[in-house]
Amino acid sequence: MLRPQSTATRELLNLDGLWNFKVDFNGEGFNQNWAAKPLDTKLQAPVPASYNDIFTDTAIRNHVGWVFYQRSVRVPRGFAGERINVRIDSATHEGIVFVNGKEVARHVGGYMPFSADITDHVKAGEAFNLTIAVNNVLTNETIPPGRVVTGDNGVKTQTYLHDFYNYAGLARSIWLYSVPAVNVQDVTVTTGFDGSTGKVGYQVVTSTSADVRVTLIDEDGKDVASATGASGELAVANVKLWQPGAAYLYQLKVEALVGGQVADEYSVNVGVRTVEVRGNQFLINNEPFYFTGFGMHEDHVVKGKGHDNSFLVNDFELLKWVGANSFRTSHYPYAEEVMDYADRHGIVIIDETAAVGLNQNFAGMFGGPKLPTFGPETGNEKTQANLLQAVRELIQRDKNHPSVVLWSITNESETGIPEAVDFFKPAFDLARELDPTRPVTYINVMTEPFAKCLVAPLADVICLNRYWGWYEDHSDLDNASKHFEAELKGWTEKYPSVPFIVTEYGADTIAGAHSIHNLPWSEEYQSSYLEMSNSVFDKFPGVVGEHVWNFADFQTKPGIFRVLGNKKGAFTRDRQPKAAAHTLRARWSTLNNRKPSGK
Numbered sequence: 353m354l355r356p357q358s359t360a361t362r363e364l365l366n367l368d369g370l371w372n373f374k375v376d377f378n379g380e381g382f383n384q385n386w387a388a389k390p391l392d393t394k395l396q397a398p399v400p401a402s403y404n405d406i407f408t409d410t411a412i413r414n415h416v417g418w419v420f421y422q423r424s425v426r427v428p429r430g431f432a433g434e435r436i437n438v439r440i441d442s443a444t445h446e447g448i449v450f451v452n453g454k455e456v457a458r459h460v461g462g463y464m465p466f467s468a469d470i471t472d473h474v475k476a477g478e479a480f481n482l483t484i485a486v487n488n489v490l491t492n493e494t495i496p497p498g499r500v501v502t503g504d505n506g507v508k509t510q511t512y513l514h515d516f517y518n519y520a521g522l523a524r525s526i527w528l529y530s531v532p533a534v535n536v537q538d539v540t541v542t543t544g545f546d547g548s549t550g551k552v553g554y555q556v557v558t559s560t561s562a563d564v565r566v567t568l569i570d571e572d573g574k575d576v577a578s579a580t581g582a583s584g585e586l587a588v589a590n591v592k593l594w595q596p597g598a599a600y601l602y603q604l605k606v607e608a609l610v611g612g613q614v615a616d617e618y619s620v621n622v623g624v625r626t627v628e629v630r631g632n633q634f635l636i637n638n639e640p641f642y643f644t645g646f647g648m649h650e651d652h653v654v655k656g657k658g659h660d661n662s663f664l665v666n667d668f669e670l671l672k673w674v675g676a677n678s679f680r681t682s683h684y685p686y687a688e689e690v691m692d693y694a695d696r697h698g699i700v701i702i703d704e705t706a707a708v709g710l711n712q713n714f715a716g717m718f719g720g721p722k723l724p725t726f727g728p729e730t731g732n733e734k735t736q737a738n739l740l741q742a743v744r745e746l747i748q749r750d751k752n753h754p755s756v757v758l759w760s761i762t763n764e765s766e767t768g769i770p771e772a773v774d775f776f777k778p779a780f781d782l783a784r785e786l787d788p789t790r791p792v793t794y795i796n797v798m799t800e801p802f803a804k805c806l807v808a809p810l811a812d813v814i815c816l817n818r819y820w821g822w823y824e825d826h827s828d829l830d831n832a833s834k835h836f837e838a839e840l841k842g843w844t845e846k847y848p849s850v851p852f853i854v855t856e857y858g859a860d861t862i863a864g865a866h867s868i869h870n871l872p873w874s875e876e877y878q879s880s881y882l883e884m885s886n887s888v889f890d891k892f893p894g895v896v897g898e899h900v901w902n903f904a905d906f907q908t909k910p911g912i913f914r915v916l917g918n919k920k921g922a923f924t925r926d927r928q929p930k931a932a933a934h935t936l937r938a939r940w941s942t943l944n945n946r947k948p949s950g951k
């Protein structure tokens with residue numbers, strides 16, 4: 353499903369703003385057909401935003417189940433004669449869309465867009481009632497998984513085996529848009545180069561049979577190559593490559609033609625670059641690339657996971673300031689605005705599904721009974737089918753982003769048992785089938801070391817989350833360093849021709865806490881912890897990247913022992929630097945995408 357855009361043949365209306373909002377505390381919204389009439393409520397909720405931190409009522413914040421958003425929408429007169437669609441950039445975690453009370457779309461998976469053709473239900477120039485019901489429930493079959501527990505007092509609580517807070521609602525934009533009856537439905541772009549000649553392969557799908565014309569346009573607006581036909585390859589003389597830190601974007605204008613007339617026009621940004629794993633190196637444009645940056649979160653005060661362009665630009669400014677060349681979309685796909693911005697600004701992305709918390713070994717720490725990770729009550733065939741769907745949707749949505757260099761299938765799942773291979777192998781296979789141009793990884797947890805993990809052989813790159821000096825060897829950096837080094841030695845000797853990225857290492861730190869004794873939680877300890885870890889990485893040529901956990905402090909779930917959230921940020925939640933940010937800046941701003949050894 354293409355992202356809506358405004359072109360010569362397509363119109364676009366943004367539906368963000370204040371929507372009427374009602375929480376379905378008693379589970380009666382569907383029976384009473386709330387979507388068919390004006391919502392009986394005084395509450396209004398902003399879109400895009402998670403609703404949890406907006407209101408002062410704790411019952412709303414803790415609600416488990418459905419909420420209803422509603423507004424009136426007038427279809428622009430210019431949409432007459434076109435196909436009219438509504439698009440929800442995300443509904444966390446399940447959304448049902450109603451037009452004048454009639455269901456038109458339904459989608460499970462909280463971080464992915466979905467849309468519906470509502471042409472038969474609305475009229476250009478007239479208003480209609482748009483209702484979106486959103487459910488925040490996670491079950492053992494959703495991605496990510498969770499479990500609803502009913503307490504002795506009858507109150508439901510959502511539990512889950514990941515630490516970030518389960519923000520819910522309409523956290524991304526909602527759109528009404530028109531497309532012509534004959535339209536471009538999908539575009540897939542692949543790129544390469546041979547000397548100074550760029551190659552842009554393309555494949556276009558149209559709604560009905562139509563002729564296709566493609567034109568590649570450079571940043572000065574000049575046509576540099578064109579072709580006809582639904583698929584082919586364009587040659588670009590004197591190509592300007594998309595490089596980390598120095599992005600260059602061409603635009604591929606795709607036209608669907610009927611009888612020689614343009615029926616539809618759609619454009620895709622194209623960065624010409626290659627990605628390859630060669631031995632234990634990760635190459636971008638045939639050059640070894642060293643990842644510096646963070647695991648991040650979509651997380652801000654008040655808005656929760658709500659997308660906001662001011663926060664977006666500011667976060668990328670801080671990435672640049674600190675010398676980060678990359679980040680991971682931990683632990684779910686981020687808003688498409690983020691992906692576009694990374695394309696435009698040359699930031700490299702490890703793009704992750706929302707498969708986090710498939711690990712019952714966390715049950716003790718996070719609460720809840722300890723069950724097997726894979727089984728009828730937990731990760732079962734339906735969970736696996738939903739994981740495959742998550743991989744499919746992620747690659748479909750993000751396949752054309754030059755910033756994306758690596759797909760991540762899952763974060764910190766249990767991987768040391770044979771069931772894990774049965775569960776995850778189809779996801780690796782599917783990712784490779786859908787996108788043969790990018791390597792595939794998974795994120796390994798500390799409790800599944802090299803002698804135990806059975807999923808590592810499936811990966812092109814092995815990503816490790818390690819907390820030596822925090823969860824292990826807490827406050828003892830000498831021992832932490834020894835153990836970290838021994839562990840990396842073990843991994844790199846077992847997998848000598850695989851690159852490794854340390855995708856998490858971090859220490860909780862209270863901004864403003866100091867200690868001349870280097871005590872944990874102080875800014876000094878966080879800096880020393882990072883310096884210790886970095887000096888270990890520098891000993892291993894096979895370690896091709898370091899992503900600190902986390903970019904910024906973030907909100908966590910109730911019931912896990914954290915002081916008002918996870919404090920491992922290099923920046924505070926309001927984006928002020930801790931001492932660690934300066935430490936990282938001193939190291940990263942001189943690296944120029946290479947290891948400190950320069951290789």
Ligand code: GCB
Nearest residue numbers: 515763764817856901918920
């Ligand atoms: C991890 C998880 C991450 C947590 C982090 C922590 O291993 O991947 O989601 O926030 O540890 O701080 O404990």
